Amino acid sequence: MSAISASPVEPAIVPFGSLEWFKRQLASTPDRARRTAIMVGAAVLCVIISMTLQVPELSVTAYMPFFVSQETKLKTIVVGVGGFIGLTIGIGSTLLLYKFTYGYPELRIPGMAIALFLGMWLSRVFLIGPLGFLIGFIVAVSQSVGEAVPSSEQLVRDLLWLWVAIAYAVGLTVVLNLLFLPDTPGPSAHRPKPKRSEPHRHNLFVPDAFTNPAHVHFALKVTFAAMFCYVVYEGIDWSGIHTAFITCTFIALESTGATLHKGVLRMGGCIIGGALALFTIVFLMPHMVTIVSLVVVVAGASAIAGWVAAGSEMISYAGLQIAFAFFYSVFQGYAPDTDLDNVRDRVVGILFGLIVTGLVFRYIWPEHAIDRLRDALRQARRQLARLLEIPRPDTSVEKAKTEAHALIPETSSTFEQARRYAELTTFELEESPDRDRTSLGDLESTLSRAEEVLVAATSLANDQAWNEWQQLPAAAKTAESELRSVAAKRIERAAAGDEREDAGANLSTAFARWTETMQALQVKNSRVALVSQIVTEVQ
Numbered sequence: 001m002s003a004i005s006a007s008p009v010e011p012a013i014v015p016f017g018s019l020e021w022f023k024r025q026l027a028s029t030p031d032r033a034r035r036t037a038i039m040v041g042a043a044v045l046c047v048i049i050s051m052t053l054q055v056p057e058l059s060v061t062a063y064m065p066f067f068v069s070q071e072t073k074l075k076t077i078v079v080g081v082g083g084f085i086g087l088t089i090g091i092g093s094t095l096l097l098y099k100f101t102y103g104y105p106e107l108r109i110p111g112m113a114i115a116l117f118l119g120m121w122l123s124r125v126f127l128i129g130p131l132g133f134l135i136g137f138i139v140a141v142s143q144s145v146g147e148a149v150p151s152s153e154q155l156v157r158d159l160l161w162l163w164v165a166i167a168y169a170v171g172l173t174v175v176l177n178l179l180f181l182p183d184t185p186g187p188s189a190h191r192p193k194p195k196r197s198e199p200h201r202h203n204l205f206v207p208d209a210f211t212n213p214a215h216v217h218f219a220l221k222v223t224f225a226a227m228f229c230y231v232v233y234e235g236i237d238w239s240g241i242h243t244a245f246i247t248c249t250f251i252a253l254e255s256t257g258a259t260l261h262k263g264v265l266r267m268g269g270c271i272i273g274g275a276l277a278l279f280t281i282v283f284l285m286p287h288m289v290t291i292v293s294l295v296v297v298v299a300g301a302s303a304i305a306g307w308v309a310a311g312s313e314m315i316s317y318a319g320l321q322i323a324f325a326f327f328y329s330v331f332q333g334y335a336p337d338t339d340l341d342n343v344r345d346r347v348v349g350i351l352f353g354l355i356v357t358g359l360v361f362r363y364i365w366p367e368h369a370i371d372r373l374r375d376a377l378r379q380a381r382r383q384l385a386r387l388l389e390i391p392r393p394d395t396s397v398e399k400a401k402t403e404a405h406a407l408i409p410e411t412s413s414t415f416e417q418a419r420r421y422a423e424l425t426t427f428e429l430e431e432s433p434d435r436d437r438t439s440l441g442d443l444e445s446t447l448s449r450a451e452e453v454l455v456a457a458t459s460l461a462n463d464q465a466w467n468e469w470q471q472l473p474a475a476a477k478t479a480e481s482e483l484r485s486v487a488a489k490r491i492e493r494a495a496a497g498d499e500r501e502d503a504g505a506n507l508s509t510a511f512a513r514w515t516e517t518m519q520a521l522q523v524k525n526s527r528v529a530l531v532s533q534i535v536t537e538v539q
Helices: 019-025 030-053 058-068 073-101 105-125 129-144 152-180 213-235 243-250 256-287 291-309 316-330 341-363 369-388 397-425 434-459 463-471 474-495 502-521 526-538
Strands: none
Touching: 030 058, 030 152, 030 291, 058 073, 058 152, 058 291, 058 316, 073 105, 073 129, 073 152, 105 129, 105 213, 105 243, 129 243, 213 243, 213 341, 243 256, 243 341, 256 291, 256 316, 256 341, 256 369, 256 397, 291 316, 316 341, 369 397, 369 434, 369 474, 397 434, 397 463, 434 526, 463 526, 474 502, 474 526, 502 526
16 A cells, blocks of 8 residues: 555545535635735725826726735735836837837847747746736737837837836835735744755756756746737737737646636636726716726725735736736726727637637647646655654654744645645646546545645644653664654655555554554653554554
8 A cells, every 4th residue: 555545535626616615715704804905905006196297008007006015014025125226128129129020020039939928938937927927928018019009209118117006006006015014023033044956056047947848838838828819919900809819828837737727717807807997887887977986996906906906826817817807897988988809809709718728738739737636746745754753762842843844844845836736737637538537536536645744743742742752661762763664665765656565564563662662661642643644554
């Protein structure tokens, strides 16, 4: 039997879209309410400032608080500063590029494709991937609207106003988060910093940036999908569905399952945001006469979008789309407008982009989430095996605490990544062979068992367990350490695909020896129960 067997257990993965999934993803927490309030306040202030000063691109300005706000002050600052740098470089680069491409579509379209390819490639290989993506995206999108602007002077003016509209919204959002988000505790002083090998210490690229063809394949797929949409909507003279181009770039992720999952969130958010905008335009907009009524409507829609955006990674993107769809449809100028074309065009464009991206990622160099799940689960079990071997009789408690406290968050993060891949894999198996469905079920069950072992192993690193370890006789420490070592080796072998027939016998022998030792020494504490639970799960 394999280590951490795949026997039936309570499923660790809640089915996407189920009632239990929505309850979990939309659950209320104090941090979530605070973050939602910050996003609502920032969006309302952006609307008031832009309407008063008549700053162009109001829809983009109002959307920025949802894009920039993060769960901690540090992350918000990083996103804000990185976004500002990417915006500035992107606008400067596209203005420079327009010197050669404005009025020359034979140069502008290849320039768009090259910029988008480089941006998507950098998003995979650059250590600050989002910065590379943002620069490439801004250049490509700004180049795509060049023919719609009547003069180069107007084009330059519009791009510079776009910089102003986004930059001040980003700055305002960062300031509000710094003022109202609580401080997060820093890492413990005794916790060691992760070590990096000297050759990669100052490298700006991931180790396989220039050797792994998957990075180039990814960039080519996104570029092909986006440019195909651009050629189609320009060819039929329906530029209103330009959201197809944006959709292809924003939902593209590391695997087909991740891409389809983000596409579903984008479509769902677009429908909800479009419905809110439709209700506002038809029933509320005709009765609005002051900015106060507009602020109330913006605050209500922002609260819905912000609550979803403040959730986990599995749902937060839908909140961003609710906000963007609502603002993009409602804010068509500085005065009330009842034109519904934008709502229709946006939905059609997103749907078109989803279809094209889904087909491209499914049939051209597909990357499957289930393969990433196997890799993540293998790494998680290896880290878990290392954690089980702590402490040892020949090491001090302080050293063991330091090792455990450094390894626990690292292991938990790997398990969270594996759980995410398991959820994303369901998007790829609708038409997959039965063996893939069976494999996914086994992996999910293995993941659930491993998480139960992790919970018990983490409990062995609390203060009470450390005190009980120090009070154990030397013989009991040796027996427990040998038992945990055998269990760890079995997990490592399973992670490496090495299923030896003597693994179970070795574990049973070590368990019997440990049980005999504990009974002879009459040791009874919570640590004994935790070790027994770990062995039971591993068997």
